[in-house]
Structure formats: C-alpha cells, structure tokens
Amino acid sequence: MDFKENKAIYLQIADNIGDRILSGELPADGKIPSVREMAAEIEVNPNTVARTYEYLQQQGVIYTRRGLGYFVAADAAQIEVRERRNALMQGELDYFLGRLKAVGISPGELKALYEDYLK
Amino acid sequence: MIEIKNLQFGYSRKGAPLFSDFSLSLSAGQVVGLLGKNGAGKSTLIYLMAGLLTPDAGQVTMHGVDVRRRLPSTLADVFVVPEEFELPSMSLNRYVAVNAPFYPRFSMEALKSYLDIFEMDGAMPLKSMSMGQRKKSFICFALASGTSLLLLDEPTNGLDIPSKSQFRKAIAQSMTDERTIVVSTHQVRDIDTLLDHVVIVDRSQVLLDAGVREIGQRLTFGSEVVPDALYVQSTPLGPVTVSPNLSGLETPIDMELLFNAALTQPARMKELFTRK
Amino acid sequence: MKDNVFSARRFMNVLRKEIAVNGRTLLLLALGLYMGLTIVMTFGNMMFSHSFEIPVTLLANVVVYCIAAFVFSIMASMAFSGLKTRGSRVDLLMMPATALEKVLVQALVYGVAGVLVFLLCAQLADLTRIGLMNLLIPTAEIPGPINFLAFPYNYAFGVSNYDARISFGTMLTMALAASMATYFMGAVLMPRYTWLKMMVVMQAVDIVIFVVLILCGRWMNATWIHYITDVNHVDGIGWFFTVLAIVQAVVCAVLAYVFFKRKDVVTRSVL
Numbered sequence: 001m002d003f004k005e006n007k008a009i010y011l012q013i014a015d016n017i018g019d020r021i022l023s024g025e026l027p028a029d030g031k032i033p034s035v036r037e038m039a040a041e042i043e044v045n046p047n048t049v050a051r052t053y054e055y056l057q058q059q060g061v062i063y064t065r066r067g068l069g070y071f072v073a074a075d076a077a078q079i080e081v082r083e084r085r086n087a088l089m090q091g092e093l094d095y096f097l098g099r100l101k102a103v104g105i106s107p108g109e110l111k112a113l114y115e116d117y118l119k
Numbered sequence: 120m121i122e123i124k125n126l127q128f129g130y131s132r133k134g135a136p137l138f139s140d141f142s143l144s145l146s147a148g149q150v151v152g153l154l155g156k157n158g159a160g161k162s163t164l165i166y167l168m169a170g171l172l173t174p175d176a177g178q179v180t181m182h183g184v185d186v187r188r189r190l191p192s193t194l195a196d197v198f199v200v201p202e203e204f205e206l207p208s209m210s211l212n213r214y215v216a217v218n219a220p221f222y223p224r225f226s227m228e229a230l231k232s233y234l235d236i237f238e239m240d241g242a243m244p245l246k247s248m249s250m251g252q253r254k255k256s257f258i259c260f261a262l263a264s265g266t267s268l269l270l271l272d273e274p275t276n277g278l279d280i281p282s283k284s285q286f287r288k289a290i291a292q293s294m295t296d297e298r299t300i301v302v303s304t305h306q307v308r309d310i311d312t313l314l315d316h317v318v319i320v321d322r323s324q325v326l327l328d329a330g331v332r333e334i335g336q337r338l339t340f341g342s343e344v345v346p347d348a349l350y351v352q353s354t355p356l357g358p359v360t361v362s363p364n365l366s367g368l369e370t371p372i373d374m375e376l377l378f379n380a381a382l383t384q385p386a387r388m389k390e391l392f393t394r395k
Numbered sequence: 396m397k398d399n400v401f402s403a404r405r406f407m408n409v410l411r412k413e414i415a416v417n418g419r420t421l422l423l424l425a426l427g428l429y430m431g432l433t434i435v436m437t438f439g440n441m442m443f444s445h446s447f448e449i450p451v452t453l454l455a456n457v458v459v460y461c462i463a464a465f466v467f468s469i470m471a472s473m474a475f476s477g478l479k480t481r482g483s484r485v486d487l488l489m490m491p492a493t494a495l496e497k498v499l500v501q502a503l504v505y506g507v508a509g510v511l512v513f514l515l516c517a518q519l520a521d522l523t524r525i526g527l528m529n530l531l532i533p534t535a536e537i538p539g540p541i542n543f544l545a546f547p548y549n550y551a552f553g554v555s556n557y558d559a560r561i562s563f564g565t566m567l568t569m570a571l572a573a574s575m576a577t578y579f580m581g582a583v584l585m586p587r588y589t590w591l592k593m594m595v596v597m598q599a600v601d602i603v604i605f606v607v608l609i610l611c612g613r614w615m616n617a618t619w620i621h622y623i624t625d626v627n628h629v630d631g632i633g634w635f636f637t638v639l640a641i642v643q644a645v646v647c648a649v650l651a652y653v654f655f656k657r658k659d660v661v662t663r664s665v666l
Binding site: 005006007008009011012036039040041043044045046047048 | 236313314335371
C-alpha cells in the first residue's frame with residue numbers, strides 16, 4: 001500500500017479494507033487477516049492495524065469471534081456505503097459543487113452529465 | 120522496560136562527553152525509531168543499552184537490572200545486530216544449531232517463517248553469501264531469538280529495495296506486547312510505517328521522545344505553507360511543511376520532515392510536546 | 396535462567412561454540428605442528444644417529460622443551476580471538492554466559508587442550524620418525540620411541556623428588572605454566588597484537604618483575620634473599636623460582652578474568 005493520501009494511516013487502511021468489502025473480495029461473514037498478518041502484508045506497525053480494526057469494529061463493519069479472529073459483518077457493505085456517502089456529502093461534495101458554480105454549470109447540465117456517466 | 124537514567128558517557132576522558140545527564144525510558148511492545156545525524160551517538164546509545172559500554176555516570180537498566188553487569192539472564196533477553204558484524208564459516212543452519220541453545224525463547228518455527236519472508240536458504244554457507252544476504256540471515260536469527268529487546272543499528276543499510284520490503288514484513292510479524300525493537304537509522308523512509316515511538320537525538324540532547332499517535336495529534340504534515348510552520352521543504356511537487364496541528368485532524372507523519380524540523384527548531388519542538 | 400557464576404550447561408554451550416567456530420583452524424595448526432615436529436625429529440635422528448645415548452636424549456629434551464615453550468605461548472596468545480574485531484567482540488561479549496565461563500573455555504581450549512594436543516602430536520611425530528628412518532636409512536641408529544605422554548608427569552614431579560631439592564623439571568613446568576598464563580592475560584589486554592609483539596612485551600614484563608623482586612629483596616636485606624643467592628643452597632633458588640612461577644601463573648590467570656570482565660566493545664583511552 002502506498003500511503004500517499006493526507007489521511008491518518010490507520011484510516012487509509014480502513015478505506016482499503018472497505019474497498020475490498022465493496023468489491024466483494026472480502027465477503028460478508030468471511031474471515032479477514034489477523035492484525036499481525038495484515039501488518040506484515042502491508043508492512044505497517046501492528047498497533048496501527050489494531051487501531052484500524054478497532055475503528056472498523058466501532059463502525060460495525062467487522063466483528064470478532066473469540067479465539068477465531070476478525071470477520072466481515074453481514075451488513076458491512078451497507079455500512080461502508082452509508083459511511084462513504086456521509087463523508088462525501090460532508091466533505092468533497094461542497095467543494096465540488098462550489099467548483100461547478102464557479103464555472104457556471106447549471107443543475108440541468110449536471111443531471112445530464114451524471115446520467116451520461118451512469119450509462 | 121528500558122530505563123536510561125542520568126547517563127554520562129564520552130569516548131575520551133578529555134573533551135566534552137557524548138552524553139551528559141541523558142535520560143530516556145522505553146516501554147515494551149513498541150518499535151522505537153532512534154533517529155539522528157551521523158555521529159550523533161546512535162550507535163553509542165545502542166551499545167550502552169546492550170551493556171557493551173560502561174557509562175561514566177548514571178545507569179542503564181532493563182527490567183530493573185543494570186545491563187552492564189552482563190548477567191546471563193539479561194544477555195539471553197537482548198540481541199544486538201550491529202552495523203558491522205561477523206559470521207563464522209558455516210551454514211546458517213549450523214550457526215543456528217550452535218547459537219540457539221543460548222536463547223531459551225528461541226523459536227525454530229519463527230526462524231523458518233522469517234527465512235521464508237527473506238527467501239533465504241538455511242543450508243547455504245554464510246561466507247559465500249552476499250553482504251545483504253548475510254545481513255538478512257543475521258536478522259532472521261535475531262528475530263527468532265525471542266529476546267524482549269532487539270537492538271538494530273542501521274539494519275537497512277546494504278539491503279536492496281525488495282529486501283527492505285521483506286525487512287518491514289518481518290519486523291511487523293515479529294512484534295509482540297512484550298517485545299521492544301529499537302531501530303537506529305538515518306534512512307528514515309525505510310521504516311517509517313513501522314514505528315510506534317520516535318526518539319530524535321542530536322548532540323547528546325533528546326530533541327523528541329514521543330509516540331507516533333501523539334506526534335500525529337500535535338503536528339500536521341501537509342502542503343499548506345502556514346505562517347507558523349516549523350519547517351518547510353521544497354519538493355518538485357511543491358512545498359511540504361510541518362506545522363502545529365490546530366485542526367485536530369491526524370495526518371500521516373513524514374519522518375524525514377519531522378527529523379529536519381526537530382533539528383532546526385528544537386526549542387519549538389520541545390515546547391509543542393510539553394504542553395497539555 | 397539462573398544467574399549463578401558457573402553453569403555446566405552454559406559452559407558446554409560456550410565450549411561447543413568455540414570449537415565449532417575455531418575448530419578448523421585448530422585442526423590445521425595441530426596438523427602443522429605434527430608435520431613440523433616430524434621433520435625436526437627425523438633430521439635430529441639423521442644427524443646424531445651415530446652417537447646417540449645420553450647427549451641425544453638430553454638434546455631431544457632441550458629441543459622439545461624449547462619448541463613446547465614457544466608453541467604453548469603462541470597457543471595461549473591465540474585465546475580470545477573474539478576480541479580482535481568489533482563485530483566479533485559484540486558477539487563474544489553478548490554471548491549469554493558469564494565472564495568466568497567464557498574465560499575458562501578459552502583457558503581449556505588454548506591452554507590445557509593445547510598442551511595435550513602438542514603431546515599427542517609429539518608422540519605421533521616420534522613414531523613417524525621411527526617409521527621414516529626405517530624407510531629411508533634403515534642402517535642408521537634409530538633410538539626407541541620417547542614416551543611423550545609421560546612427559547608431564549616426569550617433568551612436573553621429576554625423577555629424584557621428595558627431598559628439599561626441587562627438581563629441575565618441576566621448575567621448568569611451572570615456568571611454562573607462568574609463561575602461558577602471562578600470554579593468556581596478554582591476549583585479553585592486547586587482542587590486536589601479533590604474538591611476536593606480545594612476546595616481546597610479555598618477556599619485558601617478566602624481566603621487569605624479576606628485577607624488581609631481586610632489588611626489593613636486596614633493599615630489604617631479607618634473609619630469604621641471602622638464602623637463595625647463597626651458592627651452597629642451590630635448592631633455595633629452585634624453590635624461589637618455582638614459587639615465583641606459580642604466583643605469576645595464578646596472578647596472570649586471575650588478572651585475565653578481571654580484565655575480561657572490564658572489556659567493552661570499544662576500548663577507551665585509559666584502562
């Protein structure tokens with residue numbers, strides 16, 4: 001992993017896991033690597049990964065089964081989508097809309113562009 | 120776990136000592152980065168922590184025991200990988216057979232997994248290995264020895280880029296709550312993602328002694344040039360800065376920037392970390 | 396792990412490591428020693444084959460003693476090879492064993508074992524000499540094999556003992572032990588010196604000690620100095636030197652241990 005974004009590393013790792021959940025690579029109720037395994041895989045301090053797992057657990061994206069490790073929650077994908085939606089709405093969206101207004105793109109134009117994109 | 124109390128040490132009796140009233144405390148379960156310019160005394164500090172040098176004054180203790188006493192119980196719980204080391208003319212397997220009995224917590228299973236990570240062949244004679252391979256073999260043994268304290272002096276020196284990646288994997292895998300790994304280096308970028316704790320020394324002063332989380336909370340690393348930035352560095356992609364963290368948002372630590380900031384603005388750095 | 400000063404298990408581990416690391420060199424040295432002694436003895440036999448008997452036996456003894464003294468001192472100075480370079484010093488000092496165990500292993504391998512190996516090589520060389528002589532010059536006088544393995548006993552306890560007169564052999568054996576202990580201590584103090592430099596330094600130290608003791612005795616006008624310098628009491632000198640040798644051996648051995656305990660990975664300006 002390349003930690004080039006300006007977010008705290010433990011959050012970048014959380015994003016990466018979220019990506020893998022949404023893509024289906026990590027299925028619901030499937031096991032995810034242990035803290036140590038993940039740390040070795042991405043070459044990061046285990047305490048940082050522990051912090052990521054704690055964060056994801058808090059969100060309800062993953063859960064633990066004593067003695068067995070960490071697992072993807074059944075509704076993890078939905079939670080991820082919801083969290084990303086909120087983050088987008090509260091963060092980038094404002095900035096993006098501001099840029100659109102600055103170059104004079106009308107709501108109609110925006111709708112057409114988005115519909116085009118979705119095809 | 121490791122306590123350095125009021126340490127005084129100098130190589131020559133006359134002239135200023137290298138360390139004067141130097142104190143430092145390291146806890147278990149951490150990967151500690153010991154950063155400093157060349158000649159700042161990083162290797163000396165490593166030797167002092169291992170009991171390989173006698174302090175002029177003060178004490179270095181591990182689990183409350185003075186390391187200079189070199190008690191077998193202490194020696195079996197510390198492993199040093201110096202910058203220059205010698206390995207005898209034998210295969211790695213034979214080296215392990217001869218040396219493992221000294222370390223009660225040595226694990227053959229762990230050794231095998233590290234050899235796998237480094238893609239090393241235990242049957243190969245040590246003398247016919249390249250410098251990098253010899254270093255990796257020694258590091259494999261060091262990690263498998265199961266000691267509570269592991270002191271690595273410039274471990275990534277002489278390792279090619281794929282080997283540095285293997286090194287990071289091995290360190291990440293070897294960490295436990297009882298283990299402390301101290302890595303002294305001037306090539307910070309090789310290990311920055313592995314560190315829990317950062318100690319920056321310069322001219323016998325501790326410029327910074329803080330956990331990675333605390334650093335992320337007190338400092339911001341970014342590309343915005345703010346008026347009270349501690350340090351600004353120009354890069355081809357624009358300036359990069361270290362400034363006090365006013366937003367509370369954590370940013371990834373750029374160890375090199377942190378290092379330069381600590382060296383150029385020691386007073387401000389100290390002030391920022393003693394507040395609250 | 397207990398921190399007792401001596402543990403048999405740890406001692407064996409240290410010994411095993413020393414042999415594993417330096418075994419090959421020691422074997423080669425033993426081989427070289429054997430070949431060297433064979434050559435010397437065969438030549439000696441060839442040159443003196445027409446007039447053996449007492450002079451030859453005495454000559455053999457003297458030659459062997461000189462070679463032994465030389466070889467044993469070199470062996471003793473080979474101890475603590477781990478102190479020579481910084482990398483190996485870290486390895487030696489960080490080895491999980493006590494200083495006593497490490498020093499004893501060195502004394503065992505480069506002192507006791509060295510002596511035994513020498514005697515063995517000498518014995519084999521002597522037998523080889525007989526074999527070679529029979530092969531090359533069967534007509535020459537070939538003295539029977541010398542019992543080298545009995546040398547220590549003969550030397551140390553002499554043939555005519557149990558009276559006040561101390562045997563020459565005992566004196567020489569103690570002198571040998573003293574010399575070895577001194578070189579052993581030298582190996583700890585000056586690990587990077589070659590044996591030649593060390594020999595010069597150690598002999599100088601020996602001479603200084605000797606002269607100082609004699610002068611002290613003279614100055615104190617002690618009765619013992621008159622006793623030993625009186626020609627009529629030849630045995631007095633013998634005892635004096637023997638005791639001196641034993642004291643030197645013990646002191647040097649103890650100092651070797653003390654200096655080793657104080658060793659750091661980097662030697663600083665003052666001891």
